[in-house]
Amino acid sequence: MRVRLGFVIVLTLTLVAAACGDSDEGGADGGSCDVADLDLVTEGQLTVATGEPVFPPWMGVGDDNFDVPESKTGFEGALVYALANEMGFTDDQVTFVRTTFDEAITAGPKGWDFNIQQYSITDAREEVVDFSDPYYETNQALVAFADNPVASATSLDDLKQYKLGAAIGTTSFDFAENVIEPDAEVAVYNDNADAKSALEAGQVDALVFDLPTAYFITAVEIEDASIVGQLEASGDRADRFGMLFAEGNSLVSCVNEALARLDDAGTLTALEDEWLSGGGDIPTLSQ
Amino acid sequence: MTGPAAPVEDVGPRAPGLLGPRRPRRAREEGSRGAMIAFGSTVLFVAVVLVVVLTSEAWPRVQRQFFSPSAFREVFPDVLGGFWLDVQMFVVAEVVILGFALVVAMVRALRGPAFFPIRALAVTYIDLVRGVPIILLILLLGFGVPALQLKGVPNGPLFWGVTALVISYSAYTAEVYRAGIESVHESQRMSARSLGLTQVQALRYVIVPQAIRNVIPALLNGFVSLQKDVALVFVLGVREGVREAQIYNTSTFNYTGYVAAAVLFLAVSVPVARFTDWYTERDRRRRQAMSI
Numbered sequence: 001m002r003v004r005l006g007f008v009i010v011l012t013l014t015l016v017a018a019a020c021g022d023s024d025e026g027g028a029d030g031g032s033c034d035v036a037d038l039d040l041v042t043e044g045q046l047t048v049a050t051g052e053p054v055f056p057p058w059m060g061v062g063d064d065n066f067d068v069p070e071s072k073t074g075f076e077g078a079l080v081y082a083l084a085n086e087m088g089f090t091d092d093q094v095t096f097v098r099t100t101f102d103e104a105i106t107a108g109p110k111g112w113d114f115n116i117q118q119y120s121i122t123d124a125r126e127e128v129v130d131f132s133d134p135y136y137e138t139n140q141a142l143v144a145f146a147d148n149p150v151a152s153a154t155s156l157d158d159l160k161q162y163k164l165g166a167a168i169g170t171t172s173f174d175f176a177e178n179v180i181e182p183d184a185e186v187a188v189y190n191d192n193a194d195a196k197s198a199l200e201a202g203q204v205d206a207l208v209f210d211l212p213t214a215y216f217i218t219a220v221e222i223e224d225a226s227i228v229g230q231l232e233a234s235g236d237r238a239d240r241f242g243m244l245f246a247e248g249n250s251l252v253s254c255v256n257e258a259l260a261r262l263d264d265a266g267t268l269t270a271l272e273d274e275w276l277s278g279g280g281d282i283p284t285l286s287q
Numbered sequence: 288m289t290g291p292a293a294p295v296e297d298v299g300p301r302a303p304g305l306l307g308p309r310r311p312r313r314a315r316e317e318g319s320r321g322a323m324i325a326f327g328s329t330v331l332f333v334a335v336v337l338v339v340v341l342t343s344e345a346w347p348r349v350q351r352q353f354f355s356p357s358a359f360r361e362v363f364p365d366v367l368g369g370f371w372l373d374v375q376m377f378v379v380a381e382v383v384i385l386g387f388a389l390v391v392a393m394v395r396a397l398r399g400p401a402f403f404p405i406r407a408l409a410v411t412y413i414d415l416v417r418g419v420p421i422i423l424l425i426l427l428l429g430f431g432v433p434a435l436q437l438k439g440v441p442n443g444p445l446f447w448g449v450t451a452l453v454i455s456y457s458a459y460t461a462e463v464y465r466a467g468i469e470s471v472h473e474s475q476r477m478s479a480r481s482l483g484l485t486q487v488q489a490l491r492y493v494i495v496p497q498a499i500r501n502v503i504p505a506l507l508n509g510f511v512s513l514q515k516d517v518a519l520v521f522v523l524g525v526r527e528g529v530r531e532a533q534i535y536n537t538s539t540f541n542y543t544g545y546v547a548a549a550v551l552f553l554a555v556s557v558p559v560a561r562f563t564d565w566y567t568e569r570d571r572r573r574r575q576a577m578s579i
């Protein structure tokens with residue numbers, strides 16, 4: 001009996017030692033941003049994670065390009081390649097992998113360098129992961145069918161009496177719940193596709209999306225629907241998109257430097273104009 | 288429930304056959320030694336798991352993300368409110384399922400060529416519904432039917448979500464009932480018929496009461512399963528408990544809300560599971576007592 005107990009203790013200690021010894025060595029912090037010096041998941045490759053599928057107007061725009069991030073189309077698709085080139089990668093050195101939302105935000109090591117799928121930067125999220133500087137800032141917008149009375153709303157107060165919906169995990173939902181504060185509970189959907197189904201089923205009066213998504217949905221996906229108005233999101237509620245990194249990733253500073261250079265050169269604005277311009281002025285609903 | 292150290296005296300002389308004849312003194316001593324070993328190895332096992340987990344380098348981070356007390360306090364009221372909706376959906380759905388499934392099972396148990404059409408209908412229903420993923424059924428009914436904009440048909444996500452659960456679970460439950468009906472000896476049916484009862488009367492007054500008793504543990508098993516599956520209605524935009532936890536998770540990247548939801552679900556499902564065991568054991572004891 002005693003011998004066996006001793007064996008178990010040794011086994012325990014071995015397991016503990018194994019658990020403790022499995023730490024990362026850490027990269028060359030404060031080093032240069034040359035491709036050769038970067039602390040990458042796969043050496044010499046920029047491994048970029050995104051959602052599955054990817055949606056226009058963010059990635060894969062065009063009939064043949066749906067769900068093809070490598071097509072370099074869409075705002076984020078084009079941005080990834082512009083950023084990679086700015087950092088010194090060739091197009092061939094960019095690899096896309098797919099993750100779910102949950103996979104991206106859990107603790108532990110990641111199989112990618114950064115994740116880009118319209119992640120809004122918030123303080124609470126910053127505690128768990130790291131974000132790059134924002135690469136895009138947007139307003140929210142309200143989408144409804146023209147024959148619904150909500151379409152004649154002119155202020156946020158007018159919206160309180162309607163049933164609203166939004167996709168989970170979006171700043172749009174947060175805006176509907178905490179800024180508009182409607183009388184009825186805001187319905188929450190897995191993604192924009194389900195939200196659209198609920199609108200078409202008449203289960204909600206209107207949906208809240210970020211403005212570029214609203215443009216795309218009303219122009220291409222639900223042609224009978226239109227944008228009722230923009231919802232000005234200022235201060236803390238401003239919707240800023242950032243690339244998501246595992247906490248403590250040393251790559252963030254190099255990405256930020258490259259992003260700043262793209263911004264100075266006007267590349268970011270050019271990409272926005274190319275992929276996210278909606279056409280026409282949308283009225284803003286007063287606070 | 289009956290560990291090696293269960294006191295034999297409790298059973299009493301009226302339940303022979305449960306633990307066999309009264310065990311001799313030596314066997315009882317071995318039993319208490321077994322209990323000590325069981326206790327010791329359990330303590331050791333838990334200790335090893337705790338040491339490995341708690342000394343892991345990433346543990347503080349995991350604790351912050353999954354077991355944060357402050358996040359728990361923040362999210363719990365929302366999750367509890369949503370969970371109350373889960374309970375309501377569960378109760379309504381379960382009552383309808385128990386009734387509807389019994390009708391389907393009885394239809395399936397009818398004999399004779401005249402009943403062929405409705406029997407075929409019942410079989411088709413069970414086969415089709417059991418072959419379709421429940422999530423698809425919820426989406427199909429919840430988004431599909433309201434989009435048809437039929438006059439006089441409700442279009443609420445709650446209504447259609449619960450309807451989808453009833454349709455799906457009734458198919459499984461009907462099969463449970465059928466197993467019960469088939470477990471009643473054929474002589475019961477023949478005796479009832481020879482007394483002049485019609486087929487339906489024989490089922491209603493003779494077969495089904497015995498059948499239900501036979502399958503109560505299986506029905507309770509279905510209870511536990513449904514009690515968790517009601518959460519699936521969240522895909523329709525319904526904000527039940529798990530969804531509230533998910534909303535908190537996606538905005539803060541903190542998973543503690545899910546733990547809060549799990550605690551609530553466990554608070555309901557564990558007592559049901561224990562009750563099932565207790566009931567099954569009691570039933571078995573009574574039958575053995577009767578068969579002496």
